[in-house]
Amino acid sequence: MRRYLYVAEWAQDTIFVDPGLALEDGIGGKSLPPPERLAGLVGKTNVGKSTFFAAATLASVELGNRPFVTLEPNTGVGYVRKRCVHVELGLPRCDPASGYCINGWRFIPVKIIDTPGLIPGAHEGKGLGNKFLDSIRRADAIILIVDASGSTDAQGNPVPPGTYDPVEEVRWLENEIEEWIYSIILNDWDRFAMKVSTTGQNVVEALTQRLSGLSIRRYHVEKALEYADLSRKPITSWSREDLRNLARGLRLAKPMIIAANKADLPGAEEGIKRLRKELSYPVVPTSAAAELALRRAARAGLIRYLPGDPDFEIIDENKLSRKQLQALEYIREHVLRKWGSTGVQEVINKTFFELLEMIVVYPVEDIHRFTDSKGRILPDAYLVPKGTTARQLAYMVHTDLGKTFLYAINAKTKTRVGEDYELQDNDVIKIVAAAAHKG
Numbered sequence: 001m002r003r004y005l006y007v008a009e010w011a012q013d014t015i016f017v018d019p020g021l022a023l024e025d026g027i028g029g030k031s032l033p034p035p036e037r038l039a040g041l042v043g044k045t046n047v048g049k050s051t052f053f054a055a056a057t058l059a060s061v062e063l064g065n066r067p068f069v070t071l072e073p074n075t076g077v078g079y080v081r082k083r084c085v086h087v088e089l090g091l092p093r094c095d096p097a098s099g100y101c102i103n104g105w106r107f108i109p110v111k112i113i114d115t116p117g118l119i120p121g122a123h124e125g126k127g128l129g130n131k132f133l134d135s136i137r138r139a140d141a142i143i144l145i146v147d148a149s150g151s152t153d154a155q156g157n158p159v160p161p162g163t164y165d166p167v168e169e170v171r172w173l174e175n176e177i178e179e180w181i182y183s184i185i186l187n188d189w190d191r192f193a194m195k196v197s198t199t200g201q202n203v204v205e206a207l208t209q210r211l212s213g214l215s216i217r218r219y220h221v222e223k224a225l226e227y228a229d230l231s232r233k234p235i236t237s238w239s240r241e242d243l244r245n246l247a248r249g250l251r252l253a254k255p256m257i258i259a260a261n262k263a264d265l266p267g268a269e270e271g272i273k274r275l276r277k278e279l280s281y282p283v284v285p286t287s288a289a290a291e292l293a294l295r296r297a298a299r300a301g302l303i304r305y306l307p308g309d310p311d312f313e314i315i316d317e318n319k320l321s322r323k324q325l326q327a328l329e330y331i332r333e334h335v336l337r338k339w340g341s342t343g344v345q346e347v348i349n350k351t352f353f354e355l356l357e358m359i360v361v362y363p364v365e366d367i368h369r370f371t372d373s374k375g376r377i378l379p380d381a382y383l384v385p386k387g388t389t390a391r392q393l394a395y396m397v398h399t400d401l402g403k404t405f406l407y408a409i410n411a412k413t414k415t416r417v418g419e420d421y422e423l424q425d426n427d428v429i430k431i432v433a434a435a436a437h438k439g
């Protein structure tokens, strides 16, 4: 019996499936406070993107050990995991309006997109062609899922573990993304450059506008221009090589993390070593299939497990079949003991907290009880970019509060702060404004 197949088989269907958990748990849900940031799952076909997505969102999506299972992008809600501020404040609990809080761990919703897979030559239409790119254009950060075990070839066909080099996989994936950005820049370039030059428009401004559909922001363009050494060169004299460098600069400006998936399989250890040695991106070993199995088992009430935990606890052995017990033991031995966790939660946390540099702040109405106007304790945990000010937070809570903002109060220290106060991670903030807001 090839034991390592257990996890994959079971993530795909039967054993831990709880028929009631489908879509309402993941996709849809409450709207997120602005500004929303999206993480895109991108990678070769058949590496586990949809398994990762299903594990992170508990949405029902099609999985299969063959190329091109996913045909359309899917958006869903996953969670970052963070120590809840209620613990620090010595409160017994909190009342999350969205997401949830268990054992002092707050799970805050974030958006994730699963995309169709790619193969070399996708930008020229091979495989599913540019389909994957249309969905990553919306992503602020890329989670590159790689088959670290080398058990799928470049076309996504199953091969024995250790056969295909994951570093090579990353190299051509980078190239596909770059070619795609290059083709967008090149489209009608000469006319664009001439127009910018004759109207005297600011180059950074003009490029930011031109690329805004790719979730590329002003600071990405600035960084890319620097990378390509084009900051001072007149736009009409940029060569094709300059534009290629610009495309590379833009690709590098979009933050990326590598989920070294299928870490439970033989061959993965070597693959992960190589990925870490050869690449400068953060690399996290993951077993999406193990995470999916554990989350489904937890949902079915068979085990106690929180996403990101280093271990699980069986609730009642008698409720588990021999096969289920074997699968859990396999996961414990080949994933949790070996890598510390399944890695899925770590990837999501790193993406939002490190790559996108987001922090968590808690707006409240009552600075002594840390409640909103309805008496709910710390109902909102807002994920906001580092550098967000008190006034910007006021706008996020309600536009009226933003417009008539007077000052804010740091509820932990009970001190007043002004509109330009830069929010700190785990701040609890009351906004005081002229217009009343019933939150």
Ligand SMILES: Nc1nc2c(ncn2[C@@H]2O[C@H](COP(=O)(O)OP(=O)(O)OP(=O)(O)O)[C@@H](O)[C@H]2O)c(=O)[nH]1
Binding pocket: 004, 005, 007, 008, 009, 011, 012, 044, 045, 046, 047, 048, 049, 050, 051, 052, 062, 063, 064, 065, 066, 067, 068, 069, 070, 071, 115, 116, 117, 118, 261, 262, 263, 264, 265, 286, 287, 288, 289, 290
């Ligand atoms: N052993 C192992 N198998 C995994 C893991 N993650 C996914 N798989 C298996 O890999 C195969 C492909 O999984 P999918 O999630 O459908 O892959 P995908 O990248 O979405 O593929 P496409 O949508 O076809 O591009 C399935 O058989 C999964 O069960 C993992 O961590 N370990």
Ligand SMILES: [Mg+2]
Binding pocket: 049, 050, 051, 062, 069, 070, 115, 116, 117
């Ligand atoms: Mg898929």
